[in-house]
Amino acid sequence: MHYPRILLALAALSLASPVVAEDFQGSTHALKYDDPPIEYSKQTPQDRIAKLQAQIVSGEVKLKWDDEYGWLPALLDELKIPKSSQMLVFSQTSLQRREINPRNPRAIFYNDDVYVGYIPHAPMMEISAVDPKLGGIFYSLDQVPQDKPSFTRNQDCIQCHVSPRSLGIPGHFVRSLRTDGGGEIIAGTDTSEVTHCTPLADRWGGWYVTGQSGAQTHLGNLVGLSAFDRHSGDPSYRGNVPDLREIIDTSKYLTPHSDIVALMVLEHQVHMHNYITRLNYETRTMTETYGHIRYLKNQVNAFLRYLLFTEETPLSGPVSGDPQYVADFTAPGPRDSKGRSLRDLDLQTRTFKYPCSFLIYSEAFDQIPMVMRDHLLQRLYDILTGKDEDPEFSKITANDRQAVLEILRETKPNLPAYWQPLAAKQ
Incomplete structure (x- = not known):
């Protein structure tokens, strides 16, 4: 008997490509999602x-x-x-x-x-x-x-x-x-x-x-x-x-398009959501088993590399699609006082203008257990301010770090107080 494979077991590629460094350092095995503390099938969804x-x-x-x-x-x-x-x-x-x-x-x-x-x-x-x-x-x-x-x-x-x-x-x-x-x-x-x-x-x-x-x-x-x-x-x-x-x-069909930009955004989004869910599962499992998250260092690094697009394949030239999709995607913002948004598209040398995933605003990100979410925000702040000198993030330019830091300061609710500049705290 065949069952729904839902819409995103989608299409396919011809040239085998190796697993790249942005995976969870090999932690892609199936977790026991129906066992405690996850109990996927028993829970009432809130989607x-x-x-x-x-x-x-x-x-x-x-x-x-x-x-x-x-x-x-x-x-x-x-x-x-x-x-x-x-x-x-x-x-x-x-x-x-x-x-x-x-x-x-x-x-x-x-x-x-x-x-x-x-x-x-x-x-x-x-x-x-x-x-x-x-x-x-x-x-x-x-x-x-x-x-x-x-x-x-x-x-x-x-x-x-x-x-x-x-x-x-x-x-x-x-x-x-x-x-x-x-x-x-x-x-x-x-x-x-x-x-x-x-x-x-x-x-x-x-x-x-x-x-x-x-x-x-x-x-x-x-x-x-x-x-x-x-x-x-x-x-x-x-x-x-x-x-x-x-x-x-x-x-x-509703339009005559199968938009190239919509595809590019989709490909970032679905994998980012998987990272968020995987880190949620791993954190809940680790804290219940060991009472801490120290064993998740590799997973955290992989998560942050993907969040910050450190391994994105660059574009060698401009890409353009349906202007209506670009307008629809970028409209929700949010935007900072300079009019910048993490949803702004570049499409010249990379997909997004500012290298930090817009899914940092998602409810799924906010539902990552607090102990891990606080750790992620501290690491992210340290990377953006240059305090964290991990070479895995060395490709992020100083201008991009500053722009992302400023955008998040103004648009991401409930950031820890240390994210704000000193003048704002006084």
């Missing part, structure tokens, strides 16, 4: 979908059915997920794999903590959310009109969503691989998860990709072995595609 379901049952929220797209438009509006975040994946990596092919790809939409998967004419939607303490929670929603639609939690999804790719916790991951002309995965072409550390040349096999990357090549838009063969001789083949109108019937 955004669980809260929405309660609002639907109480009558506080009523979703409007759409005759063309079903629950999709109302769900995106209610969850404040921008339609511009649409990305299209044609590899057959879902429970509803028979509904997916290069002519009928699966659309994925997302915000900071919810992912929505939609396939035209498929019987259900696949949704997942990030619970602040538990990590990924997976749901399905039948595409049938009803007064009070019901999200069904799919515990079986974690059969695929607890793996080294998700850092051994119930989480999400992005993949890249080759497919045949029908979207079937070609065995042996899958590789490790795609993150901001992955070179663009190795990303987006099995995906459609719209936008401009200049001379920087990628594996998007390649359908079947003949397309990959042609790409080998002409790496620019099927690159720099403005929209998908000449490739698929885009009238079945």
Whole structure:
């Protein structure tokens, strides 16, 4: 029997790439997430979908059915997920794999903590959310009109969503691989998860990709072995595609795009959320077992390296996508008195303008147990002020350290008092 593999067991890559230094120093084995103190399956989720379901049952929220797209438009509006975040994946990596092919790809939409998967004419939607303490929670929603639609939690999804790719916790991951002309995965072409550390040349096999990357090549838009063969001789083949109108019937989707910038943000975000959840789990387990967190030094260093983009693969030229997605993503801020935000995009030499993850504002980060959260904030402060001279962070320039420090001082609530400059304390 097949079970939902939820939307982010996504697509795939062709060139094997080694595990890079930003992993948890080998600590990617599956944790005992159903044992105390985690008890993943026994806990009542507090994620955004669980809260929405309660609002639907109480009558506080009523979703409007759409005759063309079903629950999709109302769900995106209610969850404040921008339609511009649409990305299209044609590899057959879902429970509803028979509904997916290069002519009928699966659309994925997302915000900071919810992912929505939609396939035209498929019987259900696949949704997942990030619970602040538990990590990924997976749901399905039948595409049938009803007064009070019901999200069904799919515990079986974690059969695929607890793996080294998700850092051994119930989480999400992005993949890249080759497919045949029908979207079937070609065995042996899958590789490790795609993150901001992955070179663009190795990303987006099995995906459609719209936008401009200049001379920087990628594996998007390649359908079947003949397309990959042609790409080998002409790496620019099927690159720099403005929209998908000449490739698929885009009238079945909310936009004609599968945005390159949305993909890049996604690839950072899902792995960052996995890091946050893994560190939450590890801290709770260690403090219950040993009463301290001293054995988590490597995990903390790996977490901070990823948070601060120290191993991000640089861009060799500008990247541009749908301006609407950029506007939608950057709008929430928050911004400091100079107008700067950790959501500001660079897209010239790197993804973000300021090298610190916007997920430092997330509820999941704030729910890391206090003993670890306080330790992270102390280490982060020491790195940004230059007190911590660990060579692992030496690539962060003085200007970037100062900018991130100033932005966080003004925009991150409840920072310890030592974060504030001396004048502000007097």
